[in-house]
Amino acid sequence: MKQRDLLSFFHEDLFISELKASSKDGVLKEMASWLELKEKVYRTPIVYDLLKNREKLGSTGIGGGIAIPHCRSMAVEKMTVLFAVKSKGVDFKSADKKLVKLFFMVVAPPQDVQYLVFLGKLVEVLTNKKFKNMFLKVKSFEEFKNVISGVK
Amino acid sequence: MNEILQKLVMIQDLDCMIDEIKNKDVKKVQKKMGLEIKGDEKLEEAKKVLEQGIPPKVLSRYHKLMERYGRAVAPVVGNSCMCCFVTVPKRLTVREFANRELRNCERCGRFLYWV
Numbered sequence: 001m002k003q004r005d006l007l008s009f010f011h012e013d014l015f016i017s018e019l020k021a022s023s024k025d026g027v028l029k030e031m032a033s034w035l036e037l038k039e040k041v042y043r044t045p046i047v048y049d050l051l052k053n054r055e056k057l058g059s060t061g062i063g064g065g066i067a068i069p070h071c072r073s074m075a076v077e078k079m080t081v082l083f084a085v086k087s088k089g090v091d092f093k094s095a096d097k098k099l100v101k102l103f104f105m106v107v108a109p110p111q112d113v114q115y116l117v118f119l120g121k122l123v124e125v126l127t128n129k130k131f132k133n134m135f136l137k138v139k140s141f142e143e144f145k146n147v148i149s150g151v152k
Numbered sequence: 153m154n155e156i157l158q159k160l161v162m163i164q165d166l167d168c169m170i171d172e173i174k175n176k177d178v179k180k181v182q183k184k185m186g187l188e189i190k191g192d193e194k195l196e197e198a199k200k201v202l203e204q205g206i207p208p209k210v211l212s213r214y215h216k217l218m219e220r221y222g223r224a225v226a227p228v229v230g231n232s233c234m235c236c237f238v239t240v241p242k243r244l245t246v247r248e249f250a251n252r253e254l255r256n257c258e259r260c261g262r263f264l265y266w267v
Contacts, residue, residue, distance in 0.1 A: 021181045042247065042267055043153055049198075050165050057173065062186050073165045074227050077267045095186065101250065109227070110168045139213045150205050 001114070001121045007148055009081045009118065013038055015141040016084035017028060019103070023148045024092050028069060031082055040082075040107075041065055046075040047107055061094025064137055066126050070106040070119060079108040079115055084145065102126075153251045157225075158253075161203045161265050164225045167218065202223060210254065212216045217262055226262040236260040 014034075021030040032048040035041040050071045053139060054060065061067040082105040087097025104122060108115035126135060138144045172178050173189050173208060182189055203211055217224035224236035238259040244250040247266040255264045 005168060008164055042251070043158060046158060046161055048163065050169070053166065053195055054169065054196050057189045057191055058187055068185065070169050074161050074225060074265060075165075075265065077227070077229055081209075095188075108167075110223070116177060120181050141218070148189055 001117050004031070006125065007119070007123050007145065009079065010083060010141075010145070010148070012141045014040070014080065014082045014146070016082070017140060019084050019086040019090075022086075022088070022090060024090060025052065027084070027086065027090055027092070028055070028105075030123070031069070031084055031103065034084075035076075035080060035082055035105075035107065039136075040077075040080045041073075041075045043075060047073050048073070055093075059093040059095070059098050061092040061096075061098075062127070063096040063098065064096055064127070064132055065089065065098050065099060065101045065109070067092045067100040067102070068104045068106060068119065068122065068126075069092065070108075072108050072110050072115065073107060076107045076109055078120065079106070079112050081106050081118075083141075085138065102138070108113060153248075154254055156206055156210060157251060157254050157263065157265060159205055160263055162223050163176050163199055163202050163206075163214070164218075164223065166195050166202070170195050170199075172249070213262070221260070221262065224262055226257055226260065227267045228264050229267055233257040233260065233262065233264060235262055240264065 004072050021027045028051045030050050032044045036044045050073050051069050054071050060069045084103040089101045092100040135148045156192040173178045173192055182217055214224045232239055238261045
């Protein structure tokens, strides 16, 4: 998967510039509700419960202030990626114990073949040392797009 | 949305997650992400709780369909069952209305869920 392919999964209406929630469950619920609001998911509880169950297996906080809550669910028609910022950070029980400021929620239907490839590529990009701090300073979707476009 | 249908969708999603975390490729990607997956029995527990709210006849049908096809609930997209691709009746094109009742595909018998 190339850089520009990665960017094609992000959309401006699937960007939350500042989350209201300040707890782990609250963030998952707010983001899942946003997906229903934008008509990407039919029935928030299906995705919310699944994401909570996924978190029981271990936090999806990958460290460095970034989390990628993800799951496969029938509630979406195609792979959907929601990006959200919480500038103060949320305790997401990440292994490095750092507060999480950037959230990338990935929900894909069971048959989606790009899901794992996308997750792998996303992590590769987000953990790029050169750009990591730039991602953490992102305030708008445009800024995010510019940063991600610059990662090679 | 029909409460039982919602639970069936959630159970199938959990079944999918249980299968996935046993998959080597998934483990590889998760490891690359720096994530560790532990305690899949927690998913089985969550499944059991959901199953308690489903009538035995429906649950039995769910398990039979899972055994037969590996998937018991089929998404309906663009008026077609996405598992066997048969067209569903036109009167069921409104999602909110269609998901109000538990319905089965006329061809493959899977439970239908309008995405």
